[in-house]
Amino acid sequence: MAYQVLYRTYRPAKFSEVVGQEYIVKTLVNAIRNNKIAHAYLFAGPRGTGKTTIAKLFAKAINCQNFDGESCDECNNCKAYLEGNHPDIIELDAASNNGVDDVREIIEQVPYAPLIGKYKVYIIDEVHMLTQQAFNALLKTLEEPPAHVIFILATTDPQKIIPTVLSRCQRYNFSKITLYEIQKRMIEVLDRENIPYDEKAVSEVARMAEGGMRDALSILEQCLAYNPEKLSLEDVEHIFGLTSTEEEVDLYLKIHQNKVSEVIEKLRNMYAQGMDTKRLAVDMLEIVKDTLIYSDKAKEKLLNRITAAEAQEIINNISMDTLLKDADNLEKLISREKMNQSFLVYMELCLIKMAETSNTIRPITKEKEHKETKAESTVESVDDKEETVQSYIVEPETEFLLSILLDANKDLKIADQIIYNKLDLYRYEPEKRKFYQLLIGTELFASNKDAIIICGNKSQSDNINTKATNEELYKFINNEFGIDKMVYGIDNDKKRELIEQYKRTPAEMRNRPVYVEKYHFEETREKKPEDKLKDLFGDVVKVED
Ligand SMILES: [Zn+2]
Incomplete structure (x- = not known):
């Protein structure tokens, strides 16, 4: 079965069939009804949004002898239009006929009265493609058009039209169709x-x-x-050659996991297979946008592209700052779409930039592995960057953390727990939301009088230990809760290790008095070591599993 051009077959034949642009259609219909028709219209908007379709419907409706909200399709004018040979409806595609001669040919006909209709309607498509000379010729006619002439200029690029033409047109901005x-x-x-x-x-x-x-x-x-x-x-x-959303989410996460070269390799393969790389950029931007929206409201129905679980995974691994910067970078990249030839190059640069952003804000998982391979392999420039950036993470030594632990006590921990109790308050505060993002899903592991230790997954703890973030977090806790303490991040592996070491520490070293209300003193003195551990770190047994 041979397909007809669907777009032609299903092009709206009536105003009521037009998809989107309701406002414009209503205004035009009212103009005809009230006999308030302008002599020049500019229809501006993205491709495929109905500019030419509406221009044609308008031209037909203006000339219809029985117009009543829709053209009648029965009068001579309608019939001539439907047969495709209305002598007074003249279309010019400026993309292919853009010279001064083409325009002059039209203009020479302007003074003559319409043959069968009320108006001569000139529809000039892609009007921004006209040469300067052609524009100037057109302008003269627009300045003083005869009463029986109407120009409808359509363009995807209104900024390319000279202001003197623009100022003579009634302008309608066509929006993208939802x-x-x-x-x-x-x-x-x-x-x-x-x-x-x-x-x-x-x-x-x-x-x-x-x-x-x-x-x-x-x-x-x-x-x-x-x-x-x-x-x-x-x-x-x-x-x-589309990738599935799952794959795209995976690619996006990889950019921020030290795997940007892997992503670029994949991108090049896709490109070689003829895949639309711009599509991927747009998709990634949508993924970032969805995640940002979700991180704010956690409403699944606001998600366009990804699932709530995918959004949550991204939130767990990528900071708010990074997401915002990614959105920025991707937007800039997409605005370069017209340079099709070099889009791939720009896209690769953008990915590298994104990876770099994440490094300065949120450090890398599998740090050790990375360092080991580094020693043997020759390094690319991208990896070099990552290496430098890692020095920003101030990873506390186990011995140091243990010393905090030996000095920690339960009551300080309970008091500092206020940070977590109040965390939700910052969720919707634009300035401080990043601390919510930073701490949500982590737990307060231990407090002594000078420091608190926070436990989360590897990326969360790395994030907390990143120099700039750490400083901000310190200030935040100090200003908001009056807690003047250093903050250290650990992951679950470290937590297990610390608890093991704590247990191995000679009893007299770790047997510091646990503060209890005095009338319970006798009872607490008899506490088993396991209970003390539990006091300090919560359910240790569970952790060890
Ligand atoms: Zn009619």
Whole structure:
């Protein structure tokens, strides 16, 4: 079965069929009803958002003899339009006819009255492509247009249009069509074509269209040309070389796990296989955006691209600061999309930059492994960077931590627990939210009078020990809770090790008096060592497992 061009087949024939742009359609319909038609319109907006479609519907409606919110499709004007030969509706694609001669040809006809309609309507598509000379020629006509002439200029690039032209046009800004509207329209088309579909495939195609209805339908058509029986997710991914969201999340995490070269290698493979690298950049930005939104409100329904579990995994491993900087870097990268030739290069640079950002803020997992391999292998420049950055982590020595532990006591721990009790308060405070991010999911392991030890996973503890963060955290705890103590981060391995060492320490060294209310003194003196451990560190047994 040969497919017709879906976009043409399903191009709206009525205002009521237009997807999106309700505001613009309403304004134009009202203008016709109230006989308040301007002589020049500028339709500006991204491709595939309905500029030309609405321009044509408008041209037809203006000339319809029985207009009543919609054109009648029965009068001479409507018929001529539907047959594609209305003599007074003239279209010019400035992308291919952009010279002064093309414009002059039009302008020479302007003074003559319309042949069958009320108005001569000139639709100039991609008007920003006109040469300067052509623009100037057009301008003269726009300055003093005859009453029977209407210009509709459409453009994806309004900033390229000279101000003197702009100022003579009534301007309408077309917005991207929402994902929901595109999906809805695609499903209508699929239903009318009697083609079964995977919902995920529909949303994948809609996403690729990036707010353009025309793109959505032509992508859909490509898929149906490949498999006319069904629109399946598998086929869509196959045809467009898309990566799954899981893979993308994994790639994103890897950037911040010292594996940026692995990511770049993967990227190059994808590129070699013809995959759209810009797509991947946009997807990554969406992943970051989703995570940022989720970290703030933790509402699953706000997520566009990733699952709550995926968002949580990213939050656990990547700091707020890093996410924000990534969003920045990715946005800049995507704005370079027009330089298609070198996009891959920019993308690689961007990934390296992102990896670098994470290093200065949040250090690296598997540090030891990394150092070992380093000694043997020749290092790339990227790895060099990471090596320098690691010096920012002030990893406390086990002996030092043990000395804090030997001096720690339960009551100080309870008192310092206020940090955790109040942590939720900072969740929505823009300035201090990063401390919420930093501490959430960690636990207060021990307190003495000069220091607190916080336990989390490896990346959390590294984060706490990173010099700049550590300093900020110290100030935060001091200012907010009046706790003037150094903060040290440990991970669970370290915690186990410390508890073991604590147990091995001679009893007299660790047998410091546990503070208890005096009337319970007798009782506590008889406490077993295990109970004391429990007092200090909570459920030790569980930790050892
Ligand atoms: Zn009509």
